[in-house]
Amino acid sequence: MNQMIETLLNHRSVRSFKSKALDQEQIEAIVKSAQAASTSSFIQAYSIIGVTDQEKKDKLAEIAGNQSYVAANGHFFVFCADLHRHKVIAEMEKADLDDSIESTEKFMVALIDAALAAQNAAVAAESMGLGICYIGGIRNDLEAVKEVLKTPEHVIPLFGMAVGYPEQETDLKPRLAMEHIYMENEYLQDRSVFEKQLHTYNETTSEYYRARTGGKREDTWTGQMARMLGRKSRMYMKEFVEKQNLNKK
Known part of the structure; x- marks a missing residue:
C-alpha cells in the first residue's frame, strides 16, 4: 500500500x-x-x-x-x-x-x-x-x-x-462492506443477500456508535437512513x- x-x-x-x-x-x-x-x-x-x-x-x-x-x-x-x-x-x-x-x-x-x-x-x-x-x-x-x-x-x-x-x-467511521458496493458484470438484486449485508453493517455501525459515545448511542445505519430520508x-x-x-x- x-x-x-x-x-x-x-x-x-x-x-x-x-x-x-x-x-x-x-x-x-x-x-x-x-x-x-x-x-x-x-x-x-x-x-x-x-x-x-x-x-x-x-x-x-x-x-x-x-x-x-x-x-x-x-x-x-x-x-x-x-x-x-x-x-x-x-x-x-x-x-x-x-x-x-x-x-x-x-x-x-x-x-x-x-x-x-x-x-x-x-x-x-x-x-x-x-x-x-x-x-x-x-x-x-x-x-x-x-x-x-x-x-x-x-x-x-x-x-x-x-x-x-x-x-x-x-474517529474513522466504518463504511459499507466492499461486497455491498462493488459488483461484477451486473447489479446484484438478490434481496436476501442485500438484507444480510445490511444487517451485518447495522451491527458494525451500532458498535461504532456505542464505542464512540460510551454506550449512549447505538444507531443502526438502516434506521439512521430511514429517519433522514423520511424528512423532506x-x-x-x-x-x-x-x-x-x-x-x-
Whole structure:
C-alpha cells in the first residue's frame, strides 16, 4: 500500500479546526489539484469560490444550520456547478448554445465535474496534513447563498468545504462492506443477500456508535437512513435550478 492510498483510506470529517489560516501556497496547491481532476470533454463546468470575508463566512455558517466550523476554519471553499462561462462562450462565438447549456445532460456534467474537482482538492488538503469537511448545508437556502456569493445565472453553489488544521483527531467511521458496493458484470438484486449485508453493517455501525459515545448511542445505519430520508428537505431545489436556467431540457 502506498502513501496516497493510505491518505485516502484515512479520510475522516473534521469539524473542529485550529485558528490558523492556510497560506497562499497551500490554497493554490489545493485549487490546482482540483483543476487537475478529470473533466468531461474538457468542459471544466465548475468554479471554486474561496470565502475569506468573515462576515460572509458567518452568514454561510448560519445558512448551513449554525455549523461553527463553516465560520471557523483555515479556509472555506464553495464548489459550484458553472455553465455561466459557457454562456459567455456562446456570445463570443456567436453561437446558440442554449439547448445544450440548459439540458439535463450538461447539468449532470457540471455536477460531476465539480464533484471530481472537489475530491481532488480534499485529497490534496489531507495529503498536507490538513483536515476537511464537506458542507452540504449551504443548500438549505441557495437564494441566500447566491446573494452572499453574488453568483450569476447558470451557476449553482453545490457544497462548501471547510479546510484547516485539525484541533483533534476524529474517529474513522466504518463504511459499507466492499461486497455491498462493488459488483461484477451486473447489479446484484438478490434481496436476501442485500438484507444480510445490511444487517451485518447495522451491527458494525451500532458498535461504532456505542464505542464512540460510551454506550449512549447505538444507531443502526438502516434506521439512521430511514429517519433522514423520511424528512423532506430542500424540496425547492428543482425550482431553484430551473430558475438558474439549468436542467430544463
